[in-house]
Amino acid sequence: MEKVTIFWFRRDLRLEDNTALNYALKESNPVLPIFIFDRNILDKLEDKDDARVTFLQRTIAEINEKLKTLGSGLRTFYSTPKEAFRDILETYDVKSVFTNRDYEPYALERDEQIETLLKSKGIGFYTFKDHVIFEKEEIVSGSGGFYKVFTPYSRAWLAKFKAAAPPQFGNHLQESNWFTCNNPKVHALEEMGFEPTSIKLPSSDVNEQLIRHYAEKRNIPSIEGTSRLGLHLRFGTLSIRALAHKSAGLSGTFLNELIWRDFYAMILANNQHVADRAFKPQYDAIPWRKDEEGFDKWCKGKTGYPIVDAGMRQLNQTGFMHNRVRMITASFLTKHLLIDWRWGEAYFAKKLLDFDLASNNGGWQWAAGTGTDAQPYFRVFNPQSQTEKFDPELKYIKKWVPEYGTNLYPQPIVEHKFARLRAIDTYKEALGK
Ligand SMILES: Cc1cc2nc3c(=O)[nH]c(=O)nc-3n(C[C@H](O)[C@H](O)[C@H](O)COP(=O)(O)OP(=O)(O)OC[C@H]3O[C@@H](n4cnc5c(N)ncnc54)[C@H](O)[C@@H]3O)c2cc1C
Secondary structure, eight states: OOEEEEEEESSOOOSBSOHHHHHHTTSSSOEEEEEEEEHHHHTTOOOTTOHHHHHHHHHHHHHHHHHHTTTOOOEEEEEOHHHHHHHHHHHSEEEEEEEEOOOSHHHHHHHHHHHHHHHTTTOEEEEEOOSSSSOTTTSBOTTSSBOSSHHHHHHHHHHHHHHOOOOOOOBHHHHOOOBOOSSOBOOOTGGGTOOOOOSOOOOOOOOHHHHHTHHHHTTOTTSOOSOOOHHHHHHTSSOHHHHHHHHHTTOHHHHHHHHHHHHHHHHHHHOGGGGTSOSSGGGGGOOOOOOHHHHHHHHHTOSSOHHHHHHHHHHHHHSOOOHHHHHHHHHIIIIISOOOHHHHHHHHHHHOTTOOHHHHHHHHHHHHTOSTTOOOTTOOOOHHHHHHHHOTTOHHHHHHOTTTTSTTSOOOSSOHHHHHHHHHHHHHHHHTO
16 A cells, blocks of 8 residues: 555645645655545535635545646545545555644534544644634734734734744645645536536636726726636635735735634534524524515615615526624624524625625624624614715716616515614613513
Protein backbone atom coordinates (compact mmCIF):
# COMPACT_ATOMS: atom_id res chain seq x y z
CA MET A 1 0.00 0.00 0.00
CA GLU A 2 1.22 3.48 -0.88
CA LYS A 3 2.18 5.64 2.10
CA VAL A 4 0.40 8.99 1.88
CA THR A 5 -0.47 12.17 3.70
CA ILE A 6 -4.08 13.07 2.88
CA PHE A 7 -5.04 16.64 2.13
CA TRP A 8 -8.82 17.00 2.45
CA PHE A 9 -10.31 19.94 0.48
CA ARG A 10 -13.55 21.37 1.94
CA ARG A 11 -14.26 25.10 1.75
CA ASP A 12 -10.72 26.04 0.71
CA LEU A 13 -10.81 25.10 -2.96
CA ARG A 14 -7.55 26.52 -4.25
CA LEU A 15 -3.95 25.55 -4.84
CA GLU A 16 -2.53 28.89 -3.75
CA ASP A 17 -2.16 30.27 -0.27
CA ASN A 18 -3.86 27.30 1.38
CA THR A 19 -2.72 26.83 4.97
CA ALA A 20 -3.33 23.12 5.57
CA LEU A 21 -2.09 22.23 2.10
CA ASN A 22 1.08 24.22 2.72
CA TYR A 23 1.76 22.17 5.86
CA ALA A 24 0.74 18.85 4.30
CA LEU A 25 3.31 19.41 1.57
CA LYS A 26 6.03 19.71 4.20
CA GLU A 27 5.39 16.14 5.40
CA SER A 28 7.72 13.34 4.37
CA ASN A 29 5.08 11.37 2.43
CA PRO A 30 3.51 12.28 -0.89
CA VAL A 31 0.23 14.18 -0.57
CA LEU A 32 -2.99 12.68 -1.88
CA PRO A 33 -5.57 15.46 -2.36
CA ILE A 34 -9.18 14.40 -1.88
CA PHE A 35 -12.62 15.96 -2.02
CA ILE A 36 -15.84 14.37 -0.74
CA PHE A 37 -19.12 15.25 -2.43
CA ASP A 38 -20.89 14.81 0.86
CA ARG A 39 -24.22 13.02 0.58
CA ASN A 40 -25.24 14.24 4.02
CA ILE A 41 -25.37 17.70 2.42
CA LEU A 42 -26.17 17.00 -1.23
CA ASP A 43 -29.09 14.66 -0.57
CA LYS A 44 -30.90 17.51 1.21
CA LEU A 45 -30.71 19.95 -1.72
CA GLU A 46 -34.05 20.23 -3.49
CA ASP A 47 -32.94 21.85 -6.75
CA LYS A 48 -31.19 19.45 -9.05
CA ASP A 49 -29.66 22.39 -10.91
CA ASP A 50 -28.40 23.99 -7.68
CA ALA A 51 -25.81 26.54 -8.84
CA ARG A 52 -23.53 25.92 -5.84
CA VAL A 53 -23.14 22.27 -6.83
CA THR A 54 -22.26 23.23 -10.41
CA PHE A 55 -19.69 25.69 -9.07
CA LEU A 56 -18.25 23.12 -6.68
CA GLN A 57 -17.97 20.40 -9.30
CA ARG A 58 -16.39 22.74 -11.88
CA THR A 59 -13.90 24.06 -9.36
CA ILE A 60 -12.90 20.57 -8.28
CA ALA A 61 -12.51 19.52 -11.93
CA GLU A 62 -10.26 22.55 -12.56
CA ILE A 63 -8.08 21.70 -9.57
CA ASN A 64 -7.78 18.16 -10.91
CA GLU A 65 -6.68 19.46 -14.31
CA LYS A 66 -4.02 21.66 -12.69
CA LEU A 67 -2.73 18.72 -10.64
CA LYS A 68 -2.64 16.56 -13.72
CA THR A 69 -0.02 18.88 -15.22
CA LEU A 70 2.21 17.57 -12.41
CA GLY A 71 1.40 13.99 -13.34
CA SER A 72 -0.88 13.76 -10.32
CA GLY A 73 -4.55 14.55 -9.71
CA LEU A 74 -7.39 14.52 -7.25
CA ARG A 75 -9.62 11.74 -5.91
CA THR A 76 -13.24 12.57 -5.28
CA PHE A 77 -15.79 10.53 -3.37
CA TYR A 78 -19.56 10.68 -3.59
CA SER A 79 -20.59 9.34 -0.20
CA THR A 80 -20.59 10.34 3.43
CA PRO A 81 -17.24 11.41 4.91
CA LYS A 82 -17.23 8.35 7.17
CA GLU A 83 -17.69 5.97 4.23
CA ALA A 84 -15.12 7.85 2.17
CA PHE A 85 -12.51 7.55 4.91
CA ARG A 86 -13.22 3.84 5.40
CA ASP A 87 -12.58 3.45 1.67
CA ILE A 88 -9.38 5.45 1.81
CA LEU A 89 -8.04 3.50 4.77
CA GLU A 90 -8.54 0.25 2.85
CA THR A 91 -6.62 1.54 -0.17
CA TYR A 92 -3.77 3.58 1.29
CA ASP A 93 -1.34 3.49 4.16
CA VAL A 94 -2.41 6.86 5.56
CA LYS A 95 0.16 8.57 7.75
CA SER A 96 -1.85 11.67 8.57
CA VAL A 97 -4.74 13.82 7.39
CA PHE A 98 -4.46 17.60 6.94
CA THR A 99 -7.41 19.93 6.53
CA ASN A 100 -8.60 23.49 7.18
CA ARG A 101 -11.07 24.20 9.97
CA ASP A 102 -14.77 24.79 9.41
CA TYR A 103 -16.86 26.22 12.26
CA GLU A 104 -20.41 25.22 11.33
CA PRO A 105 -22.20 22.79 13.66
CA TYR A 106 -22.41 20.00 11.08
CA ALA A 107 -18.74 20.40 10.16
CA LEU A 108 -17.63 20.24 13.80
CA GLU A 109 -19.57 17.04 14.36
CA ARG A 110 -18.25 15.53 11.12
CA ASP A 111 -14.66 16.35 12.01
CA GLU A 112 -15.02 14.91 15.46
CA GLN A 113 -16.25 11.62 13.99
CA ILE A 114 -13.45 11.48 11.44
CA GLU A 115 -10.83 12.36 14.02
CA THR A 116 -12.09 9.56 16.27
CA LEU A 117 -11.99 7.07 13.40
CA LEU A 118 -8.46 8.10 12.43
CA LYS A 119 -7.17 8.17 16.00
CA SER A 120 -8.44 4.64 16.53
CA LYS A 121 -5.96 3.63 13.79
CA GLY A 122 -3.16 5.80 15.16
CA ILE A 123 -3.47 8.36 12.36
CA GLY A 124 -3.07 12.07 13.09
CA PHE A 125 -5.77 14.56 12.10
CA TYR A 126 -4.31 18.08 11.79
CA THR A 127 -6.53 21.10 11.29
CA PHE A 128 -5.60 24.71 10.49
CA LYS A 129 -7.09 28.17 10.40
CA ASP A 130 -7.71 29.26 6.83
CA HIS A 131 -11.31 30.40 6.40
CA VAL A 132 -11.00 33.52 8.57
CA ILE A 133 -8.32 36.04 9.46
CA PHE A 134 -8.82 35.66 13.21
CA GLU A 135 -10.49 32.73 14.95
CA LYS A 136 -12.91 32.64 17.83
CA GLU A 137 -10.40 33.13 20.64
CA GLU A 138 -7.94 35.40 18.90
CA ILE A 139 -9.82 38.66 19.43
CA VAL A 140 -11.04 38.91 23.00
CA SER A 141 -12.26 41.83 25.06
CA GLY A 142 -10.44 43.30 28.04
CA SER A 143 -12.29 40.93 30.37
CA GLY A 144 -11.13 37.95 28.30
CA GLY A 145 -14.50 36.96 26.78
CA PHE A 146 -15.59 37.21 23.18
CA TYR A 147 -16.93 40.53 21.87
CA LYS A 148 -20.70 40.84 21.51
CA VAL A 149 -20.61 44.26 19.87
CA PHE A 150 -19.08 44.84 16.46
CA THR A 151 -17.39 48.25 16.80
CA PRO A 152 -14.97 47.41 19.64
CA TYR A 153 -14.39 44.00 18.02
CA SER A 154 -13.46 45.67 14.74
CA ARG A 155 -11.05 48.05 16.50
CA ALA A 156 -9.29 45.18 18.22
CA TRP A 157 -9.31 43.19 14.96
CA LEU A 158 -7.70 46.05 13.03
CA ALA A 159 -5.05 46.65 15.66
CA LYS A 160 -4.08 42.98 15.58
CA PHE A 161 -4.16 42.84 11.78
CA LYS A 162 -1.86 45.87 11.50
CA ALA A 163 0.50 44.49 14.14
CA ALA A 164 0.73 40.95 12.76
CA ALA A 165 -1.36 39.99 9.76
CA PRO A 166 -1.53 36.23 9.17
CA PRO A 167 1.12 35.00 6.72
CA GLN A 168 0.34 34.09 3.12
CA PHE A 169 1.62 30.97 1.41
CA GLY A 170 2.55 30.99 -2.28
CA ASN A 171 1.47 28.87 -5.21
CA HIS A 172 1.59 25.24 -4.13
CA LEU A 173 1.80 23.97 -7.69
CA GLN A 174 5.07 25.77 -8.25
CA GLU A 175 6.68 24.87 -5.01
CA SER A 176 6.03 21.16 -5.14
CA ASN A 177 6.04 18.01 -7.21
CA TRP A 178 5.04 16.27 -4.05
CA PHE A 179 1.45 15.39 -4.99
CA THR A 180 0.39 11.83 -5.68
CA CYS A 181 -2.69 10.29 -7.21
CA ASN A 182 -2.42 7.27 -9.49
CA ASN A 183 -6.05 7.23 -10.51
CA PRO A 184 -7.49 10.74 -10.52
CA LYS A 185 -11.26 10.76 -10.51
CA VAL A 186 -13.73 13.62 -10.33
CA HIS A 187 -17.42 12.75 -10.20
CA ALA A 188 -19.51 14.35 -12.91
CA LEU A 189 -22.64 16.28 -11.93
CA GLU A 190 -24.86 13.73 -13.64
CA GLU A 191 -23.30 10.85 -11.69
CA MET A 192 -24.59 12.55 -8.56
CA GLY A 193 -28.05 13.28 -9.94
CA PHE A 194 -27.42 17.00 -10.55
CA GLU A 195 -27.50 19.07 -13.70
CA PRO A 196 -25.67 22.27 -14.67
CA THR A 197 -27.13 25.59 -13.63
CA SER A 198 -28.13 28.30 -16.08
CA ILE A 199 -27.22 30.98 -13.53
CA LYS A 200 -24.14 33.05 -14.40
CA LEU A 201 -21.41 32.47 -11.85
CA PRO A 202 -19.34 35.52 -10.80
CA SER A 203 -15.60 35.67 -11.40
CA SER A 204 -13.05 35.54 -8.58
CA ASP A 205 -11.10 38.48 -10.02
CA VAL A 206 -10.60 41.24 -7.52
CA ASN A 207 -11.54 44.53 -9.16
CA GLU A 208 -9.26 47.12 -7.52
CA GLN A 209 -11.07 50.03 -9.06
CA LEU A 210 -14.37 48.83 -7.63
CA ILE A 211 -12.87 48.39 -4.17
CA ARG A 212 -11.40 51.89 -4.32
CA HIS A 213 -14.91 53.32 -4.94
CA TYR A 214 -16.70 50.84 -2.69
CA ALA A 215 -17.61 53.35 0.04
CA GLU A 216 -19.54 55.62 -2.38
CA LYS A 217 -21.26 52.89 -4.33
CA ARG A 218 -21.91 49.95 -2.03
CA ASN A 219 -25.38 51.02 -0.93
CA ILE A 220 -26.93 51.56 -4.36
CA PRO A 221 -28.55 48.31 -5.48
CA SER A 222 -29.02 49.37 -9.11
CA ILE A 223 -25.28 49.55 -9.78
CA GLU A 224 -22.50 46.97 -9.68
CA GLY A 225 -20.90 48.62 -6.67
CA THR A 226 -20.01 45.54 -4.63
CA SER A 227 -17.43 42.86 -5.35
CA ARG A 228 -19.62 39.75 -5.80
CA LEU A 229 -16.80 37.82 -4.18
CA GLY A 230 -19.05 36.21 -1.55
CA LEU A 231 -19.28 32.92 -3.43
CA HIS A 232 -15.49 32.71 -3.69
CA LEU A 233 -14.95 33.49 -0.03
CA ARG A 234 -17.56 30.92 0.89
CA PHE A 235 -15.86 28.12 -1.03
CA GLY A 236 -12.33 29.41 -0.57
CA THR A 237 -11.66 29.85 -4.28
CA LEU A 238 -10.23 33.15 -3.12
CA SER A 239 -7.98 33.45 -0.08
CA ILE A 240 -9.40 35.72 2.59
CA ARG A 241 -5.85 36.63 3.61
CA ALA A 242 -4.94 37.72 0.09
CA LEU A 243 -8.15 39.73 -0.22
CA ALA A 244 -7.76 41.41 3.17
CA HIS A 245 -4.14 42.38 2.43
CA LYS A 246 -5.04 43.76 -0.97
CA SER A 247 -8.13 45.68 0.11
CA ALA A 248 -6.55 47.11 3.27
CA GLY A 249 -4.63 49.59 1.16
CA LEU A 250 -7.59 50.38 -1.08
CA SER A 251 -10.68 50.83 1.09
CA GLY A 252 -11.19 50.82 4.84
CA THR A 253 -14.93 50.43 4.26
CA PHE A 254 -14.42 47.25 2.25
CA LEU A 255 -12.03 45.84 4.85
CA ASN A 256 -14.68 46.60 7.47
CA GLU A 257 -17.09 44.27 5.66
CA LEU A 258 -14.48 41.50 5.76
CA ILE A 259 -14.29 42.14 9.50
CA TRP A 260 -18.09 41.60 9.71
CA ARG A 261 -17.50 38.24 8.07
CA ASP A 262 -14.92 37.30 10.74
CA PHE A 263 -17.24 38.70 13.44
CA TYR A 264 -20.16 36.45 12.48
CA ALA A 265 -17.88 33.42 12.08
CA MET A 266 -16.57 34.15 15.58
CA ILE A 267 -20.10 34.53 16.97
CA LEU A 268 -21.14 31.17 15.51
CA ALA A 269 -17.96 29.42 16.64
CA ASN A 270 -18.47 30.66 20.21
CA ASN A 271 -22.28 30.27 20.28
CA GLN A 272 -23.33 27.20 18.34
CA HIS A 273 -26.90 27.69 19.59
CA VAL A 274 -27.43 30.61 17.19
CA ALA A 275 -27.70 28.12 14.31
CA ASP A 276 -31.27 27.40 15.40
CA ARG A 277 -32.11 29.75 18.26
CA ALA A 278 -31.94 33.46 19.02
CA PHE A 279 -28.57 34.74 20.22
CA LYS A 280 -30.49 36.50 22.99
CA PRO A 281 -32.65 33.75 24.53
CA GLN A 282 -35.49 36.07 25.59
CA TYR A 283 -36.23 36.67 21.90
CA ASP A 284 -37.21 33.03 21.48
CA ALA A 285 -40.49 34.03 23.17
CA ILE A 286 -41.70 36.06 20.18
CA PRO A 287 -44.91 34.45 18.86
CA TRP A 288 -44.09 34.40 15.13
CA ARG A 289 -47.07 34.25 12.79
CA LYS A 290 -47.32 30.98 10.89
CA ASP A 291 -48.47 32.79 7.77
CA GLU A 292 -47.64 30.43 4.91
CA GLU A 293 -49.46 32.48 2.32
CA GLY A 294 -47.61 35.65 3.27
CA PHE A 295 -44.33 33.74 3.25
CA ASP A 296 -45.04 32.38 -0.22
CA LYS A 297 -45.74 35.89 -1.53
CA TRP A 298 -42.52 37.13 0.04
CA CYS A 299 -40.53 34.25 -1.55
CA LYS A 300 -41.99 34.96 -4.97
CA GLY A 301 -41.59 38.74 -4.77
CA LYS A 302 -45.30 39.49 -4.76
CA THR A 303 -45.80 41.44 -1.55
CA GLY A 304 -46.85 44.68 -3.25
CA TYR A 305 -43.79 46.41 -1.72
CA PRO A 306 -41.66 47.04 -4.81
CA ILE A 307 -38.22 47.20 -3.16
CA VAL A 308 -38.93 43.93 -1.33
CA ASP A 309 -40.25 42.27 -4.47
CA ALA A 310 -37.31 43.48 -6.56
CA GLY A 311 -34.88 41.97 -4.07
CA MET A 312 -36.63 38.63 -3.91
CA ARG A 313 -36.81 38.41 -7.68
CA GLN A 314 -33.13 39.29 -8.05
CA LEU A 315 -32.40 36.47 -5.61
CA ASN A 316 -34.64 33.96 -7.38
CA GLN A 317 -33.24 34.73 -10.81
CA THR A 318 -29.55 35.23 -10.09
CA GLY A 319 -28.69 33.66 -6.71
CA PHE A 320 -27.58 37.12 -5.53
CA MET A 321 -29.26 39.94 -3.64
CA HIS A 322 -27.70 43.29 -2.87
CA ASN A 323 -26.80 43.72 0.83
CA ARG A 324 -29.00 46.78 1.35
CA VAL A 325 -31.96 44.87 -0.06
CA ARG A 326 -31.13 41.77 2.01
CA MET A 327 -31.58 43.99 5.06
CA ILE A 328 -34.86 45.41 3.75
CA THR A 329 -36.38 42.05 2.74
CA ALA A 330 -35.29 40.39 5.99
CA SER A 331 -36.71 43.24 8.05
CA PHE A 332 -39.94 43.09 6.08
CA LEU A 333 -40.40 39.36 6.68
CA THR A 334 -39.63 39.46 10.37
CA LYS A 335 -41.20 42.78 11.31
CA HIS A 336 -43.93 43.62 8.77
CA LEU A 337 -45.08 40.02 8.43
CA LEU A 338 -43.86 38.85 11.86
CA ILE A 339 -42.69 35.61 10.29
CA ASP A 340 -39.95 33.59 11.99
CA TRP A 341 -36.45 34.69 10.89
CA ARG A 342 -35.57 30.97 10.51
CA TRP A 343 -38.03 30.64 7.60
CA GLY A 344 -36.34 33.50 5.78
CA GLU A 345 -32.88 32.28 6.71
CA ALA A 346 -33.66 28.86 5.23
CA TYR A 347 -34.98 30.40 2.03
CA PHE A 348 -31.84 32.51 1.60
CA ALA A 349 -29.74 29.41 2.37
CA LYS A 350 -31.44 27.61 -0.48
CA LYS A 351 -31.02 30.41 -3.01
CA LEU A 352 -27.88 32.44 -2.26
CA LEU A 353 -24.76 31.57 -4.22
CA ASP A 354 -22.73 33.05 -1.38
CA PHE A 355 -24.73 31.26 1.33
CA ASP A 356 -22.64 30.98 4.45
CA LEU A 357 -24.25 29.82 7.66
CA ALA A 358 -22.45 32.28 9.94
CA SER A 359 -23.06 35.43 7.84
CA ASN A 360 -26.58 34.44 6.80
CA ASN A 361 -27.56 33.69 10.36
CA GLY A 362 -25.86 36.88 11.54
CA GLY A 363 -27.69 38.95 8.91
CA TRP A 364 -31.06 37.43 9.76
CA GLN A 365 -30.66 37.74 13.49
CA TRP A 366 -29.51 41.33 12.99
CA ALA A 367 -32.64 42.19 10.99
CA ALA A 368 -35.00 40.35 13.36
CA GLY A 369 -33.38 42.04 16.35
CA THR A 370 -32.67 38.65 17.95
CA GLY A 371 -28.91 38.71 17.35
CA THR A 372 -25.85 40.13 18.98
CA ASP A 373 -25.44 43.85 18.22
CA ALA A 374 -28.68 43.67 16.25
CA GLN A 375 -31.12 46.24 14.93
CA PRO A 376 -33.23 47.31 17.99
CA TYR A 377 -36.63 45.61 18.07
CA PHE A 378 -38.49 48.92 17.75
CA ARG A 379 -36.66 49.98 14.59
CA VAL A 380 -38.70 48.89 11.60
CA PHE A 381 -37.34 49.73 8.15
CA ASN A 382 -39.81 51.72 6.10
CA PRO A 383 -39.60 50.24 2.57
CA GLN A 384 -40.74 53.51 1.05
CA SER A 385 -38.11 55.69 2.68
CA GLN A 386 -35.43 53.03 2.01
CA THR A 387 -36.43 53.25 -1.67
CA GLU A 388 -36.27 57.05 -1.67
CA LYS A 389 -32.80 56.90 -0.17
CA PHE A 390 -31.22 54.04 -2.09
CA ASP A 391 -33.22 53.67 -5.31
CA PRO A 392 -34.62 57.18 -5.83
CA GLU A 393 -35.03 56.79 -9.59
CA LEU A 394 -36.53 53.31 -9.15
CA LYS A 395 -33.89 51.83 -11.48
CA TYR A 396 -33.46 48.71 -9.39
CA ILE A 397 -37.19 48.26 -8.92
CA LYS A 398 -37.99 48.67 -12.62
CA LYS A 399 -35.28 46.21 -13.57
CA TRP A 400 -36.64 43.40 -11.40
CA VAL A 401 -40.34 44.27 -11.27
CA PRO A 402 -41.23 45.22 -14.84
CA GLU A 403 -44.98 45.31 -14.14
CA TYR A 404 -44.52 47.87 -11.36
CA GLY A 405 -46.87 50.82 -11.92
CA THR A 406 -49.36 48.78 -13.97
CA ASN A 407 -52.53 47.16 -12.65
CA LEU A 408 -50.80 43.77 -12.85
CA TYR A 409 -48.74 44.71 -9.81
CA PRO A 410 -50.30 43.49 -6.53
CA GLN A 411 -51.61 45.71 -3.73
CA PRO A 412 -49.49 45.76 -0.52
CA ILE A 413 -49.94 42.55 1.44
CA VAL A 414 -50.10 44.55 4.68
CA GLU A 415 -50.38 48.23 5.51
CA HIS A 416 -47.08 49.75 6.69
CA LYS A 417 -48.26 51.71 9.74
CA PHE A 418 -50.37 48.85 11.01
CA ALA A 419 -47.54 46.34 10.50
CA ARG A 420 -45.02 48.56 12.23
CA LEU A 421 -47.14 48.98 15.35
CA ARG A 422 -48.09 45.30 15.40
CA ALA A 423 -44.40 44.34 15.32
CA ILE A 424 -43.40 46.75 18.07
CA ASP A 425 -46.32 45.71 20.31
CA THR A 426 -45.68 42.00 19.76
CA TYR A 427 -41.96 42.29 20.50
CA LYS A 428 -42.65 44.48 23.55
CA GLU A 429 -45.07 42.04 25.02
CA ALA A 430 -42.90 38.98 24.38
CA LEU A 431 -39.85 40.70 25.86
CA GLY A 432 -41.79 42.08 28.82
CA LYS A 433 -40.77 45.68 28.01
C1 LIG B 1 -30.31 38.83 5.82
C2 LIG B 1 -28.90 38.77 5.34
C3 LIG B 1 -28.36 37.56 4.90
C4 LIG B 1 -27.03 37.48 4.48
N1 LIG B 1 -26.54 36.26 4.07
C5 LIG B 1 -25.22 36.16 3.72
C6 LIG B 1 -24.68 34.90 3.34
O1 LIG B 1 -25.35 33.87 3.34
N2 LIG B 1 -23.38 34.86 2.99
C7 LIG B 1 -22.59 35.99 2.98
O2 LIG B 1 -21.40 35.90 2.65
N3 LIG B 1 -23.07 37.18 3.36
C8 LIG B 1 -24.37 37.31 3.72
N4 LIG B 1 -24.87 38.53 4.06
C9 LIG B 1 -23.96 39.69 4.12
C10 LIG B 1 -23.88 40.52 2.81
O3 LIG B 1 -25.16 40.86 2.38
C11 LIG B 1 -23.16 39.77 1.69
O4 LIG B 1 -21.89 39.31 2.15
C12 LIG B 1 -22.91 40.64 0.48
O5 LIG B 1 -24.09 41.22 0.02
C13 LIG B 1 -22.30 39.78 -0.63
O6 LIG B 1 -22.10 40.55 -1.78
P1 LIG B 1 -20.65 40.90 -2.27
O7 LIG B 1 -19.84 39.66 -2.37
O8 LIG B 1 -20.78 41.76 -3.48
O9 LIG B 1 -20.12 41.72 -1.02
P2 LIG B 1 -19.19 43.01 -0.83
O10 LIG B 1 -20.06 44.12 -0.40
O11 LIG B 1 -18.32 43.23 -2.01
O12 LIG B 1 -18.31 42.60 0.43
C14 LIG B 1 -17.14 41.77 0.30
C15 LIG B 1 -17.27 40.58 1.19
O13 LIG B 1 -17.34 40.98 2.56
C16 LIG B 1 -18.19 40.08 3.27
N5 LIG B 1 -19.34 40.82 3.79
C17 LIG B 1 -19.88 41.94 3.28
N6 LIG B 1 -20.91 42.36 4.04
C18 LIG B 1 -21.02 41.48 5.05
C19 LIG B 1 -21.89 41.37 6.17
N7 LIG B 1 -22.84 42.27 6.43
N8 LIG B 1 -21.76 40.31 6.98
C20 LIG B 1 -20.79 39.39 6.77
N9 LIG B 1 -19.93 39.44 5.73
C21 LIG B 1 -20.04 40.48 4.89
C22 LIG B 1 -18.65 39.02 2.31
O14 LIG B 1 -17.78 37.93 2.39
C23 LIG B 1 -18.52 39.75 0.97
O15 LIG B 1 -18.40 38.90 -0.13
C24 LIG B 1 -26.21 38.64 4.49
C25 LIG B 1 -26.76 39.86 4.92
C26 LIG B 1 -28.08 39.94 5.33
C27 LIG B 1 -28.65 41.25 5.78
